[in-house]
Amino acid sequence: MARVARAGAGAVTAKSCSLEPRAGHPNPTVLAWEHGLINAVGLANPGVEVEIEELRRTRALLRPLGAALIASIFADTVENFHRVASRILEAAPDLIEVNISCPNVHAEFGTPFSADPAAAADVTAAVQAAVEGRAPVLVKLSPNVADLASIARAVAAAGADGISAINTLTGMVIDVDARRPILANRTGGLSGPAIRPLAIRCVYEIYRAVDLPIVGMGGVRSGRDAVEMIMAGATAVGVGSAVYEEGPEAFGRIRTEMAALMAELGYERLADMRGVAHR
């Protein structure tokens, strides 16, 4: 994580963690196809106890670089969201992202919270009750819903400090020789260039629905893509899958490209171009 910060990232989001360790799904779990990645890692993580130590070490490395640390949490019940949020504060993250939308663990987690406005609001309120203002809380939304704006409004009303969007889109890749899905979980989350126009549309809809900062993400791999996100309404832009193609250097390159494009377009501050696509 320190590597991406050294490469130019302003903040780093850790992998999502739960109260107890999770082994995740069997392989294959991550593949690269023509237009992006597909993954069904299954929220593998060492559990909050170990994660706190790892986040503390990471925070010590990020601090001198001026990069913020975003912890990410998930759970199977509203009560456990409250518990894992209380624990993760021990690592003193700069922000906490609440992952209510991972599409990989259908029956067990995910779907009820991210697809249902009331459940999404309950989780948001439970996390805020644990955090009590000690760190801003971002709620990460799933694009696998019919009415994203209603979910955004529900988490905003429940006290979210910001929204991250989007999480991956559920997909499947079949090997024709094997005549079956390649991922052991059968379905997985799509990320990368393939989902960017969809992510832009989601950020645009959320910006219109709520008055909260948005961390826009989904297929961003150039300064132009990042500017598109800001124009759709994002306050910050997240980059993930681009690291596959380029390594951590992607962050520095995207920043440089953004600055050049802003100058070309006549913008001095991000705020001046935020949401301009809505006018």
Add this chain to the structure above:
Amino acid sequence: MKTSLPVVARVVEVIDESAQVRTLVLDRSLDAEPGQFLMAWLPGLDEKPFSLARPAPVTMTIARVGPFSQAIHALRPGDRLWIRGPLGRPFELPESDEDALLLIGGGYGVAPLHFLAERARAAGWPVDMIIGARTAADLVFARRFEALGARVTLTTDDGSAGLRGVATDAASRLLDEGRYVGLYACGPEPMLDAVERLAQARRLPAQLSYERYMRCGFGVCGSCAKEGWLVCKDGPVKLVPAPAP
């Protein structure tokens, strides 16, 4: 985007190396370097990383250690398995070919070193190979290295073949006598740690090939992280320079 998807291959030949170790030759070839690995998938079972003993045709030497390698051992000529790769950072051959390469393999860790020895011999380097194993029955590949023109030293923990002791003991002796450009090792992690210490003490560079449980194999999932280092992408070969003079 550069894809990383499995492609189907058929087993052409199966060679028993020892009771626990078997080599599979496939009907596909890869443009790969020594030290690189591939992910092998058996649908419905699992996908795991294996190093290449040879890239053309794809040849993998696999020890039976669990249910997945057991299933791979059960494959017969004509059976299918799927491969994804090559992946990872390979071994690097040194600039000067004045002195010999010292290769140290523990158990089935000799397989990727065989690929390296083949390339090194073809490019004119003298190669000294140490093969270490628990017992004589676990020693594999000795004749193959000899066939490449490498000078082979065998060690076993119980003295049932070659020198009694561990591979690094033999390495230490060879380093007392000869001149080497560097140490190249693949095997269990305690052996790699010992080779690294030995190389540092003798002021030589070392290249060490590590094994880890992996998921993506291309540096995004973080499953194989080792002390801030990704075994799949920054490795599996770790380059340890000689200590500064």
